[in-house]
Amino acid sequence: MTDRAFAVVRAGALTSVQDHGRSGHAHLGVPRSGVLDRPASDLANRLVGNPAEAAVLETTLNGCAVRPRRAVTVAVTGAPCRVTVDGRPAAWGAPVRVAAGKVLELEHATGGVRSYLAFAGGIACEPVLGSRSTDLLSGLGPAPLTDGAVLPLGDPSGPPVYADAVPWQGPPRELVLRAGPGPRADWFTARALHTLATAVYRVSAASNRIGLRTEGPPLERAVHGELPSEGMVLGAVQVPPDGRPLIFLADHPTTGGYPVIAVVRERDLGAAAQAPPGTPIRFVPTRTR
Amino acid sequence: MSDMRALPVGDRALLVELGSGEEAEALHAELLRRRAEGTLPAVQEIVPAARTVLLDGLDDPARFAKWLAGWEIPPLASGARSAIEIPVRYDGPDLAAVAELWGVRPDEVGRIHSSTVFRVAFCGFAPGFGYLTGLAERYAVPRRATPRTAVPAGAVALAGAYTGVYPRSSPGGWQLIGSTRAVLWDHARVPAALLTPGARVRFVPEEL
Numbered sequence: 082m083t084d085r086a087f088a089v090v091r092a093g094a095l096t097s098v099q100d101h102g103r104s105g106h107a108h109l110g111v112p113r114s115g116v117l118d119r120p121a122s123d124l125a126n127r128l129v130g131n132p133a134e135a136a137v138l139e140t141t142l143n144g145c146a147v148r149p150r151r152a153v154t155v156a157v158t159g160a161p162c163r164v165t166v167d168g169r170p171a172a173w174g175a176p177v178r179v180a181a182g183k184v185l186e187l188e189h190a191t192g193g194v195r196s197y198l199a200f201a202g203g204i205a206c207e208p209v210l211g212s213r214s215t216d217l218l219s220g221l222g223p224a225p226l227t228d229g230a231v232l233p234l235g236d237p238s239g240p241p242v243y244a245d246a247v248p249w250q251g252p253p254r255e256l257v258l259r260a261g262p263g264p265r266a267d268w269f270t271a272r273a274l275h276t277l278a279t280a281v282y283r284v285s286a287a288s289n290r291i292g293l294r295t296e297g298p299p300l301e302r303a304v305h306g307e308l309p310s311e312g313m314v315l316g317a318v319q320v321p322p323d324g325r326p327l328i329f330l331a332d333h334p335t336t337g338g339y340p341v342i343a344v345v346r347e348r349d350l351g352a353a354a355q356a357p358p359g360t361p362i363r364f365v366p367t368r369t370r
Numbered sequence: 371m372s373d374m375r376a377l378p379v380g381d382r383a384l385l386v387e388l389g390s391g392e393e394a395e396a397l398h399a400e401l402l403r404r405r406a407e408g409t410l411p412a413v414q415e416i417v418p419a420a421r422t423v424l425l426d427g428l429d430d431p432a433r434f435a436k437w438l439a440g441w442e443i444p445p446l447a448s449g450a451r452s453a454i455e456i457p458v459r460y461d462g463p464d465l466a467a468v469a470e471l472w473g474v475r476p477d478e479v480g481r482i483h484s485s486t487v488f489r490v491a492f493c494g495f496a497p498g499f500g501y502l503t504g505l506a507e508r509y510a511v512p513r514r515a516t517p518r519t520a521v522p523a524g525a526v527a528l529a530g531a532y533t534g535v536y537p538r539s540s541p542g543g544w545q546l547i548g549s550t551r552a553v554l555w556d557h558a559r560v561p562a563a564l565l566t567p568g569a570r571v572r573f574v575p576e577e578l
Contacts, residue, residue, distance in 0.1 A: 105415065108415065108492070108493060109493050110497045110563075311419040314424070314426050336495070341379070
């Protein structure tokens with residue numbers, strides 16, 4: 082392999098390659114996948130001069146460490162964390178030049194869940210159906226990072242962008258999710274719809290890239306039959322038999338057989354991806370046009 | 371179609387529910403026809419399923435729903451496309467159980483199954499996993515009480531009145547009646563999926 086690459090020194094709890102995902106294949110059973118916090122990932126790419134859709138690393142809670150084989154400009158966004166190069170502190174939320182052979186480390190997130198690491202030129206592993214994203218549900222795309230793995234980098238396409246300050250809303254202390262109508266809202270009792278709109282749920286530790294699971298009052302169904310499989314969208318609030326709403330994230334299955342009571346707006350899902358277990362959630366029903 | 375219902379799915383999608391799987395397939399075919407013709411507004415995903423078609427990534431779902439209500443949807447054309455032939459050996463571990471459920475001898479399961487012309491109603495569960503309709507309702511079988519932790523790639527399986535072929539090894543609760551060497555999913559191939567919604571399929575027994 083050429084020196085346009087980096088080696089994984091510490092893979093972290095779950096670090097994967099992500100871009101804007103592979104849409105347009107849901108009818109073949111292919112999830113869209115892609116970064117969970119798109120504003121954060123797009124910002125990291127912008128800081129290193131990449132197009133927004135370039136592939137980045139998405140970490141989970143405890144960061145990762147990598148060793149570029151040649152000098153490269155990187156940027157870290159998303160969940161704030163201490164960033165070091167060979168042990169020396171480096172900037173978060175700004176372009177950082179890492180010399181060849183030095184170890185860049187993203188330490189444990191101090192808030193939020195997922196940090197994003199962009200490299201100038203992007204990660205250049207082979208795309209599958211137009212995307213380099215790791216899809217944890219169906220196994221498409223590159224495997225999640227493992228210690229010692231080597232990943233290729235592309236050629237830088239533009240100059241890095243030096244900004245005085247970058248936006249970071251901070252990890253959500255309370256997750257407010259605006260939710261439009263779900264196709265099967267009528268499968269639930271009026272009381273369940275009221276509970277969804279008024280109760281406080283909490284982010285469950287069982288959440289992952291497929292879905293944000295919740296803890297809170299169960300939602301009671303008015304229709305008890307079996308729902309034939311139907312198409313599912315990003316942000317769908319599905320209610321499995323235990324009654325606790327589950328919000329579909331990027332790696333969600335394309336079809337499902339549990340009723341969808343509401344659909345969370347896409348622009349609220351970035352914050353959902355950064356809410357650690359225990360974060361309170363409020364669903365705010367919205368009306369569509 | 372009189373019993374077509376357009377259900378709201380957030381502010382960017384629409385779930386169209388029909389009276390039967392056949393009607394859902396007919397609507398799906400009509401949507402693809404109009405898209406190929408260039409008369410469909412921009413839509414990111416068209417996902418058929420058991421009784422529904424999901425349209426995701428619409429600019430104005432409510433307007434689309436109104437427009438859709440006035441559509442004349444032709445019934446499914448039969449035999450327009452030639453059938454994809456899948457070589458199969460009827461050697462699955464659940465063959466005897468399925469024969470008992472059907473009330474036939476084990477060797478008759480393959481005969482009945484291979485004399486059926488199937489249609490890919492929709493895909494889901496895994497990339498390239500098609501839900502194939504065609505078997506009569508009297509041949510519907512339940513899923514296994516305990517799903518297997520690993521079903522091999524190429525397993526030909528039944529659940530309800532559906533037939534499916536596992537594209538890769540995965541957990542699964544369907545009843546396994548056979549196996550095929552056909553490659554159901556290859557992301558380096560175009561199209562990656564051997565079975566796409568609307569395709570017709572026949573299973574052709576191989577010599578054991």
